[in-house]
Amino acid sequence: MTILDIALSDNAGPRYKQVADQLATLIENGTLSANVRLPTHRALADQLGVTVGTVTRAYAEAERRGLVEARVGAGTYVCARETNHWTFDTPHSSQLECHFGYNVPPLLDRADMLNRAMQKLAGNPATLNQLMLYQLPEGIMQHREVLAHWLQQQGVNLSADRLLFSSGAQHATQMALDAYCRAGDTLLVEKYSYPGLISLARQHQLSLKPLEMDDEGIIPESLDAACRLYQPRLIYSMPTLQNPTTATMSLERRHAILDVCRKHNLYLIEDEVNGLLPEERPDPFVNLDSEQVIHIGALSKCLAPGLRVGYIQVPQRLYEQMTTTLQNHSWMTSPLLTGIATELIQSGDAVRVLSQIRSEMKVRLEITREILGDFDLRTSESCFHIWLTLPEHLRLGEFVTAATENGISLKSAELFVPPGGAVPPAVRLSVSSPANRDILRSGLLKVRELLEQEPTGGFAL
Template sequence: MTILKMGISKNDSRAIYKQVADQLSVQIEEGLLKPNEKLPTHRALADKLQVTVGTITRAYAEAERRGLVEARVGSGTYVVDKKKVYWEFQHSTAEQIKICNFGYNMPPSVGQSDKVKKAMQVLSESSIPLNEFLAYQKPEGIESHRKIVAQWLQDHGRKIDPDRLLFTSGVQHGIQMVFDAFTDVGDTILTEKLTYPGLFSLSRRKKLNLRGVEMDEEGIIPKSLDAACQHYQPRFLYVIPTLQNPTTSTMSALRRQEIISICEKYNVLIIEDDVNGLLPDNLPEPLVNLDPERVLHLGSFSKYFAPGLRVGYIQSPHALHSRLKMTLKDHSWMLSPLLSGLICELICSKNLDWILDKIRHEVAQRAQIALNILQRCVLKYQHGGFHIWLSLPDTWRLSDFIHAAEQRGVVVKSAENFTLPAGTVTPAIRVSIGCPSNRKQMMQGLTILKELLKLNTPCDFAL
């Protein structure tokens, strides 16, 4: 550990903590302090500079805010390794400057990487030769993998047949397969009025005609769906029955039945996006259980484990299965057997269920804290969900709010992202509480949002 060469000047107009932070910055820049080098304790540096410990705490916090150093729990403060940061964050440069990212709808970290490490070790030492995983397989993948995943889904209340299951690279890819296999330019797809943005880019590529259906607290309103089916004669209805993105709405058993009946009446196929289906307890049955010959059921392990694995699945009605399989072959031949093998190992070792429980627990804790901080705000949240749908007061313009939050290092998603191309934008934001690295960061971010919401006019937000 270096005891830094530093000095404080009383004649300097900058606050003392800023002088310290600036000097840290210079020494890092000049290479006097190396990546991963441990800084003196707050007390040691305070004694050396003859300032209070609080001043050094503030200086280190300022340096951390600038991305120069990082506090490691129980260990001390270290110079950031920029190379490491580059690899961690190369897909989002904005991440490097933010206090809190609420942008991605993803599960919190609860030990997934350790379980993946273990699973990879088991796979590499398994008696099944790895060569099998490195060879071309049939598009539907290894039969034992499909059986394991189908059984796991059945154990979690989904009527899934291993012979009709296909692995995908996530739900997003599953939707793309369906569109590629079964739609033509100009076909109409009905969906909730606000919905998952991935749908927009996919339908744009295929020149599909997306039409939004009115929603209430339970999602799509049956009467509006009936009218839209009559009017547009759609090819598909795409729907997120559980913890809808972004509105959080979840359909009751009755609503699910009503949606199925209307689609039956107009002979419309349903794309059921069940990506959040296992997050809440005691839910009504998924649509696929009610009408397996009408529903294309899509899910993934993005929310139950981690999105980076890119393992998803799709089950289609019998009549559509072989065409869908050929589409998978056209796209990528098959999902890498290494990935389906990894998921199967996580399932068989019970580590997937263990992580899912941990995720549910962590999200419940975070939700409680978040709702407490945001009390008296107008918002929607459903048990088990990773996100809050937060309405803005009419003192705020949506784009101003997003900008003000970003300026303060907080990233949220604007309602605009979820609005169909011709739709009216609701003044609301999606706040994903699974995304921040830890609860402390989440609380900091929410406090900033809360403070912003309280401002009377956007002009007050100047930093």
């Protein structure tokens, strides 16, 4: 008979739930594999010193979560695991040992909170009927008020009557480029920038000009020189947990950047999709000068990317053009989704998830530093990714190929460099992305092994 490694505590909540949670852990960490038969209700009840009813409830809860199944007349069995992938499955991803490819929040069980949020909406027919209607492009005022209030609590001063919902930060950026840029315009960017922005710029036929960076991000003098040289239309920047370098600008630097923008009458797109992740960070640009800043954010990194709820606030002068652009794109962001997001914020679940993400990232970054700490590594508190400069003897292309051959997916620096720029010998690893800490650890050990490999010494003719 299987003896399950389950320990109950008097002050850890209902016993059936403790059993179900610990079953989940045993299944998640591989101790219980697919098709293993669990002890009978009576046997587990005796082992744990609880009633048979408690075990029945625990198994029912585990079944509800899709972990186990009751087979008629045969007992309760561990289900064959449908691996939860953070991202869409590609034909190759199932063969990967470790996926460091995407900046996604660490895997959390958000089924219950989504269930509760949807039930709450479902309980109110008047609300449901409203969600089925066309709304103003900027979205339902009550939803905007809840979001704006929550963001203010997180230190971002947006106002409900100015912000607009979008389908994520990527969409908000697309709207900004659609609204304010024309083909041939110049867009200033950090010299290593977000690939999604580089792709949008290509589609809009914009010319990207790189700005020099130091440990804090954009150097103000480089911005000033580029403004004089190129007469840019806009600047795009990620002041907090920059993607890919992890840099966060100090408050002083933010003021200096805004001074240059005002001097050249240049609007700044602030991509703060990572802005809520660190517990503390300097004021976002929008707090310092909301008339100079197009602020973009989303619930993708701090709550759930699948919700596709983002937001944008633009200077007053640009507001009308932005609502028209949103209307041109999709009339409005789905009120059903903003309604769910509103429920998740109001119930306190959004804050809980954010705090779980922060704690998980703390552990993951400790594991990362423990394994790769003696290499040239940039990390930052709560940052999903790390930026790793390769040892001198390694070539970027060869390293990325070797990683792929060893089942490791990571991003080459090439993807972050605007066209024509010099590619540094670096890679981005999203340490938030592996499905659990064990996979993270084994993936990092493999990366370490590859970093330590001796150069082959051969040269191609």
